[in-house]
Amino acid sequence: ANLAGIKVEYVNPAYTSQTCPKCSERNKAQDRKYKCKCGFETHRDKVGAMNIRYAPVVGGNSQSA
Structure with a gap:
């Protein structure tokens, strides 16, 4: 992406698969669901x-989901 001139933002992946993208409640998945x-x-x-797609980036630093 950098070579193509596309800006890259790094996102902290912590809890991204445990946080509901609809209501922000944190839940552990059962198996893969x-x-x-x-x-x-x-x-x-x-x-x-x-969650990674919509994670806020403030001042170049990602915020946890």
Whole structure:
């Protein structure tokens, strides 16, 4: 990405697959399936990817999801 001139932002991956992207509740996935009390459910890797995609970056430093 850097070679192509695309800005790269580094995101702290801590808890990204345990935090619900809908309500921000932290839950551990059962096997590979993530299920939250708010009704959101999907594969835990997808939860991690969603949280990394939308993680805030403040002053060049990522904030935990």
